[in-house]
Amino acid sequence: MPTTIHDAVTDSASNAAAWGDALLQRYATSGPRYTSYPTALSFNEAFTADDVTDALARSNDAQRALSLYVHIPFCRKICFYCACNKIATKNTDLAEPYLARLDREMALTAQHIDTRRPVKQLHWGGGTPTFLTLDQMSGLIDRLDARFGLSSDPERDYAIEIDPREADVLTLRHLQSLGFNRLSLGVQDLDPRVQRAINRSQPKVLTETLMDEAQRLGFRSLNLDLIYGLPQQTADSFAQTLHQVIELNPARLSVFNYAHLPERFPPQRRIRQEELPDADEKLTMLRVTIDMLTAAGYVHIGMDHFARPDDSLALAQQNGTLQRNFQGYSSHAQCDLIGLGVSAISRLEDSYAQNASVLADYETALDQGRLATRRGVRLSRDDRIRRDAIERLMCDMRLDLAALGERWQIDPQEYFKAALVALDQAQQDGLATLRHQVITVTPVGRLLVRHLAMAFDAHLPAQGNRRYSKII
Missing domain, CATH: 3.80.30.20 (tm_1862 like domain)
Structure with a gap:
């Protein structure tokens, strides 16, 4: 570690070329955090x-x-x-x-x-x-x-x-x-x-x-x-x-x-x-x-x-x-x-369910003897396949497409054809590599893994990304 706090900041600034400021800023758009998929x-x-x-x-x-x-x-x-x-x-x-x-x-x-x-x-x-x-x-x-x-x-x-x-x-x-x-x-x-x-x-x-x-x-x-x-x-x-x-x-x-x-x-x-x-x-x-x-x-x-x-x-x-x-x-x-509790979200096998976010609504539902569910979604098979892909990418910082294909009995190259095309520029920019059907996130790519995951999101085009926070 640098000997002083000033050294730490100076060293980081001097490494700007390695980080690629322009590259990071170009990818610093908004996007989901993928605490769930679909979001x-x-x-x-x-x-x-x-x-x-x-x-x-x-x-x-x-x-x-x-x-x-x-x-x-x-x-x-x-x-x-x-x-x-x-x-x-x-x-x-x-x-x-x-x-x-x-x-x-x-x-x-x-x-x-x-x-x-x-x-x-x-x-x-x-x-x-x-x-x-x-x-x-x-x-x-x-x-x-x-x-x-x-x-x-x-x-x-x-x-x-x-x-x-x-x-x-x-x-x-x-x-x-x-x-x-x-x-x-x-x-x-x-x-x-x-x-x-x-x-x-x-x-x-x-x-x-x-x-x-x-x-x-x-x-x-x-x-x-x-x-x-x-x-x-x-x-x-x-x-x-x-x-x-x-x-x-x-x-x-x-x-x-x-x-x-x-x-x-x-x-x-x-x-x-x-x-x-x-x-x-x-x-x-x-x-x-x-x-x-x-x-x-x-x-x-x-x-x-x-x-x-x-x-x-x-x-x-x-x-x-x-x-x-x-x-x-x-x-x-x-x-x-x-x-x-109020606003709490459940993840149950193939479904997500969220309680009412307003306390009065939460209380009213329970006082009437029913669960306080306000909204949710049941996942399609496609949702579950894509959730698996996004979760493994974000958790392991790698995605074994062959193993994913075997789990779901799909041809991953064909199934994720659009996603792999979307990731081509990220590979050229050094955020990830694709070898032998394994996507591996690079150290810089870890900062932008939300962007990499977005390539697999089938819901995002209809939502736009304006309602999400900045990736970095």
């Missing part, structure tokens, strides 16, 4: 709760393990960059009716689930799950266990998103007693100027104290979330944050590109456009991030995820068992995902 823009309201129960029955026939996602929408304070479904309040009593509705949703869902299927993965997201009191957390775990039967398998992956500003040592000990073994801490940036600009004051000591205690307690994996492209950030300032984060030595890092979409997310209107870094500065931040993290021994999983070589995420990529889902990359590929 949520293909979900439709003709898909109802009855379709969900049918999908759950087919899911039982497949007997895959279960993954549960629980959405907790509450936050005590709104961060200006946030694009999540959330409710700002400091009153934890307001969570009680929501938790009661969650239990109704669990009961309705569990009626259609073979609960002998193990729950290998659990994720609480938000919002801020640690908004809940310790007693409320215990009650929610008890309800999940009663409805679905939680696991004590040491290989389970039970994670929760934590806001370091409202969690302490007692919180971590309690979470461990509830069965959580992985934590994700929101950091975003350690520079006080940036924190003020995004309304998120979070001294480094808060994060450091929690990480020390998590490691002492033996949590299996710890993830930190960072964001580049925020107001007041520069390549130098973000390198300072990365340097401090590397010293904290988390097992995983998610380094997201901030998407400024104030027309869609009202809190972002509080961010001053003139304080945002320009495209060249953001590209330098991305270079610095990859240079510093790889020099520190992290594996670039792809897109915005990094992991220690011995972390389960890196091992899953090596084993070809990595999966994309609505939380990003997941090490548990062979699971059906059940989403619980």
Whole structure:
């Protein structure tokens, strides 16, 4: 690693030719993140709760393990960059009716689930799950266990998103007693100027104290979330944050590109456009991030995820068992995902289903004794084939067309003829290679793997890509 932060930024700038600024900027268009295929823009309201129960029955026939996602929408304070479904309040009593509705949703869902299927993965997201009191957390775990039967398998992956500003040592000990073994801490940036600009004051000591205690307690994996492209950030300032984060030595890092979409997310209107870094500065931040993290021994999983070589995420990529889902990359590929709570999305065998995103609509449905499904889609055979191709490309950074053809009994060269033509320019530009029916993503191509995946997307031409975030 360069000896100083300035060296790191200077070295990245001097490597501009290797990165090909003009090339990256040419490919820096908008496109899906492919946490699902088809993407949520293909979900439709003709898909109802009855379709969900049918999908759950087919899911039982497949007997895959279960993954549960629980959405907790509450936050005590709104961060200006946030694009999540959330409710700002400091009153934890307001969570009680929501938790009661969650239990109704669990009961309705569990009626259609073979609960002998193990729950290998659990994720609480938000919002801020640690908004809940310790007693409320215990009650929610008890309800999940009663409805679905939680696991004590040491290989389970039970994670929760934590806001370091409202969690302490007692919180971590309690979470461990509830069965959580992985934590994700929101950091975003350690520079006080940036924190003020995004309304998120979070001294480094808060994060450091929690990480020390998590490691002492033996949590299996710890993830930190960072964001580049925020107001007041520069390549130098973000390198300072990365340097401090590397010293904290988390097992995983998610380094997201901030998407400024104030027309869609009202809190972002509080961010001053003139304080945002320009495209060249953001590209330098991305270079610095990859240079510093790889020099520190992290594996670039792809897109915005990094992991220690011995972390389960890196091992899953090596084993070809990595999966994309609505939380990003997941090490548990062979699971059906059940989403619980407002706006939550389920992935069940051959279907996606999303709950109502408006809390009142979610509550009304459950009060009427029905699932809160608002929209979804059942995949065609073509959708499933293309999902397989896109997922393997984005997870493995390679796609074995011959193996894919054998799995689906198709001629991949003919089936994906248009996609391979679309990828020809990317091959010429050094983003990928195609040899012996294997597409391999190059190191630079990892930054643009969303663009490579778009070649296989049959829905995208009808949607356009204007409603998606920038690729880099």
